[in-house]
Amino acid sequence: MASPFTNHVVIFPFMAQGHILPLLDLSKALSRQHIKVSIITTPGNAKSILNYISSYPHVYLIEIPFPTIDGLPKGCENTSQLPSMEFHLPFVNVTKQLRKPFQNILETMLESQTPPLCVISDFFLGWTLAVCRELGVPRLVFHGMGVLSMAIIKSVWVHQPHLKVKSVFEPLNLPGGEADANSWGVVVNSFEELERSHIPCFESFYNGAKAWCFGPLYLHEKMEDLDKSSSSMLMQWLVEQTPDSVIYVSFGTQADISDTQLNEVAFGLNDSGFPFVWVVRSKAWTLPVGMEEKIKGKGFIIKEWVDQPKILSQRAIGGFLSHCGWNSVLESVSTGVPILAWPMIAEQSLNAKLIVDGLGAGVSVKREKKCGSSELVIVSREAICEGVRELMGRKGKECKGESTSPWTSG
Numbered sequence: 123m124a125s126p127f128t129n130h131v132v133i134f135p136f137m138a139q140g141h142i143l144p145l146l147d148l149s150k151a152l153s154r155q156h157i158k159v160s161i162i163t164t165p166g167n168a169k170s171i172l173n174y175i176s177s178y179p180h181v182y183l184i185e186i187p188f189p190t191i192d193g194l195p196k197g198c199e200n201t202s203q204l205p206s207m208e209f210h211l212p213f214v215n216v217t218k219q220l221r222k223p224f225q226n227i228l229e230t231m232l233e234s235q236t237p238p239l240c241v242i243s244d245f246f247l248g249w250t251l252a253v254c255r256e257l258g259v260p261r262l263v264f265h266g267m268g269v270l271s272m273a274i275i276k277s278v279w280v281h282q283p284h285l286k287v288k289s290v291f292e293p294l295n296l297p298g299g300e301a302d303a304n305s306w307g308v309v310v311n312s313f314e315e316l317e318r319s320h321i322p323c324f325e326s327f328y329n330g331a332k333a334w335c336f337g338p339l340y341l342h343e344k345m346e347d348l349d350k351s352s353s354s355m356l357m358q359w360l361v362e363q364t365p366d367s368v369i370y371v372s373f374g375t376q377a378d379i380s381d382t383q384l385n386e387v388a389f390g391l392n393d394s395g396f397p398f399v400w401v402v403r404s405k406a407w408t409l410p411v412g413m414e415e416k417i418k419g420k421g422f423i424i425k426e427w428v429d430q431p432k433i434l435s436q437r438a439i440g441g442f443l444s445h446c447g448w449n450s451v452l453e454s455v456s457t458g459v460p461i462l463a464w465p466m467i468a469e470q471s472l473n474a475k476l477i478v479d480g481l482g483a484g485v486s487v488k489r490e491k492k493c494g495s496s497e498l499v500i501v502s503r504e505a506i507c508e509g510v511r512e513l514m515g516r517k518g519k520e521c522k523g524e525s526t527s528p529w530t531s532g
């Protein structure tokens with residue numbers, strides 16, 4: 123019998139939500155083209171991945187056990203479960219122990235009727251490149267970030283221009299060249315209209331590999347799939363709100379935020395007077411005393427997983443207070459929601475710069491550092507309140523290209 127597939131692609135995501143989700147969207151898109159997709163992951167991530175892919179007949183899951191890390195409870199197999207960022211590096215390092223099982227899987231596939239056309243694996247699983255080259259399977263690397271931030275990060279790694287400037291205010295000269303370079307190609311969750319001008323510089327770090335901008339990957343989801351959560355209480359409430367009146371708040375799946383800082387966010391949002399939807403990652407944190415009463419009816423605090431793209435696409439959402447993780451940036455830009463940028467870790471400050479200075483699609487939150495005690499507050503309630511008002515007011519309209527001049531309105 124003829125194979126129902128036109129080809130077979132192996133996808134191996136790094137175990138972090140911001141890296142898994144876009145690759146699941148890519149898997150679904152490939153499956154719709156009758157391409158068989160084998161996703162390699164660990165048992166702790168398999169359950170939630172299955173929820174996403176169960177209705178896609180050509181997507182298969184292959185599980186390999188996650189190695190144990192000293193100091194972490196068993197079952198901690200995703201960076202979103204790490205107790206602090208200190209465990210991030212040990213987490214990345216321990217994945218190297220997956221090399222042998224990965225190699226066994228590829229060898230078996232190569233002997234099967236549907237040998238893989240290529241492997242798409244995450245940058246953090248860099249050791250997969252050697253296995254792929256040994257077995258003669260082209261490897262495409264996926265970073266999860268945008269083109270501009272990757273080009274800058276690679277340039278800094280290779281040329282270390284920061285060591286050559288005398289002050290932090292002196293502009294850096296960022297030329298091209300570097301490793302990771304031997305991948306066959308690079309899969310990028312971005313689109314050319316957004317980052318075309320940075321692609322040649324980024325590609326210059328590879329030995330001929332092309333950067334394939336397939337993003338925003340979440341848009342490969344069919345609209346009927348996105349409609350799943352439309353009946354929830356939150357969605358009902360959002361539908362009833364005035365267009366552009368609600369601020370959505372989320373800081374992604376990785377950053378650690380102290381309880382003191384979360385309290386400031388709560389006060390700042392409340393003081394701004396705008397209704398809000400805030401997704402909080404910390405299960406332990408609770409609202410400051412008396413705050414629950416104050417926000418009743420105008421603020422939703424959610425500690426569960428939400429359908430963020432669906433929320434952002436609601437007409438009621440007028441702004442997004444965001445940590446500027448790349449997925450959130452793409453989701454905001456493609457739904458036309460301006461961002462109040464509060465970068466926290468990783469390449470997020472580069473994304474914030476692209477949003478605010480490059481695209482004029484947002485404003486930056488004002489930071490201050492009160493480091494005297496163990497309770498670190500980086501952004502005060504006043505700064506949050508001021509930033510939200512600015513974004514939800516005149517500035518936000520400017521970001522969306524709407525005129526704020528009294529002479530042209532109405």
Ligand SMILES: O=c1ccn([C@@H]2O[C@H](COP(=O)(O)OP(=O)(O)O[C@H]3O[C@H](CO)[C@@H](O)[C@H](O)[C@H]3O)[C@@H](O)[C@H]2O)c(=O)[nH]1
Binds near residue numbers: 373401
């Ligand atoms: O309740 C939730 C919480 C999150 N999301 C989704 O989860 C993803 C989060 O990704 P992102 O916004 O990129 O944040 P992080 O998970 O924190 O991203 C990590 O990975 C990104 C991609 O490499 C980097 O850009 C970031 O700096 C890094 O922190 C987005 O698609 C959100 O829509 C939901 O759908 N529901």
